[in-house]
Amino acid sequence: MRLRLALAGLLLLLAACGGGGDGRAPFVESRIPPTLGPRFWAPDGWAWGLLKIGDAPAQRYGVSSTLVTPQAQVLILTGYGESAEAWFETARDLNARGYSVWVLERAGQGGSERYVLPRDLGHAPRFQDDIAAVKTLARMMVAGAPKAPLIILGHSVGGLVAVAAVEQGAPAEGLILTTPAFAAGDLIDSGKAGLVKAGLGRLPAAWNSGWARGGPDGVAAGLTSDPWRGTVQMAWQTANPDLRMGGPSLGWLASFRATSKAIEPGLKDVETPTLLLSAGADRNADAAAQAQVCRAMAHCGLYSVKGGRHALHLERDAIRGPWLAAIDSFVRTRAGSRPILVGPAVDHGL
Secondary structure, three states: OHHHHHHHHHHHHHHHOOOOOOOOOOOOOOOOOOOOOHHHOOOOOOEEEEEOOOOOOOEEEEEEOOOOOOOEEEEEEOOOOOOHHHHHHHHHHHHHOOEEEEEEOOOOOOOOOOOOOOOOOEOOOOOHHHHHHHHHHHHHHHHHOOOOOEEEEEEOHHHHHHHHHHHOOOOOOEEEEEOOOOOOOOOOOHHHHHHHHOOOOOOEOOOOOOOOOOOOOOOOOOOOOOOOHHHHHHHHHHHOHHHOOOOEEHHHHHHHHHHHHHHHHHHHHOOOOEEEEEEOOOOHHHHHHHHHHHHHOOOEEEEEEOOOOOOHHHOOHHHHHHHHHHHHHHHHHHHHOOOOOOOOOOOOOO
C-alpha cells in the first residue's frame, strides 16, 4: 500500500512538472534554429496540419509537393523522439525527384499532442492510435491523388508502425523500412511489467531521462557519423521547447513490444512490395530482427547500407547518397509499374 501511495504521489509530481496551461496540446509552427543552414529548413510550400481521430491525441503532419504533377506520394513515419523537421532535407530531395512528401509524427511525439505530462516523456499506452492515423491519412492521400502511387516509408519505430498499418489495410503500393525497430525479448522486467498492469505505465523507464540541453546529439548518441546532420534534431528541439523528447515510459516500452509481437503472424500475408534498408554499423541484434522480419514477408528485398548508422537520413553524403538512391529507385519502379513482384528480392547490399 505504501508503495502504491508513493507511486501515485510521483505521478502527481510528474504532472506538475508540465507547467501551467495544457502542456499536452499539439504544436504546429516551429521556429528555425539560428545554427542551421537553408538545406535543413522546410521545403518550399511546406504546410502543417493536424489529424485527430476519436479520443486519440491530435497528430501533427506536414506536406510539400512538386511544381508539376507528382509521380508518386511518399508518406514518412518518423522514429522515436524525432520531429518532422529532422526530415526536411530528405523531403526536399524527394520533391526534387518528382514526389510529393508527407511526414506524420506519432501521438505523443514531435509536435503531436501528448498523452500525459511532462511533455518530454515518451509515453504511449498503445500504438493502435498511430496505426489508425496512418491508415486514415493514407486513404486521404490516395483519394486526393489516385494516379500517384503511395509509398509508405517508416524509420526506426515508424517502420514497425508502417508494417502494422499495411497489415491492417493501409492502401500502400510500396513499403520502405529504413532501419526499422522491432522489439526482441522482454524490454522491462517482471516488476516493471507489473507496474504497467497496475495502471502506472506512464512512469519513466529510467530516472533522469528527460530532455537536457547538454544531452548527446546524433553523433554522440551513435545515430550518425555526420557532424552537421547529427546536430539537426537537437537544434530544432533547442529552438522549440514543445518538440523536446526524453526517454520512454514503461507503458511505451510495453506498447512497443506488444506491437512487435502482434505483427508477426501477419507478415507472411503482406503482399506489398517492400524495401528494407538496414544500417551496416547498426547493432547486430537490430540487424538480426530486421532480417527475420524481411524473410517472413512475401516480397521483401533487404539491402545493407555499408558503414551507415541508425539514422541513415542524417548520415554523411557517402552513406546517405546510396541510401537515397535506393529509395528513389524503388519509388520510381513502383510509379512506373504497379503489378506485385513475383518473389522476394535477394540481398545485394549497397
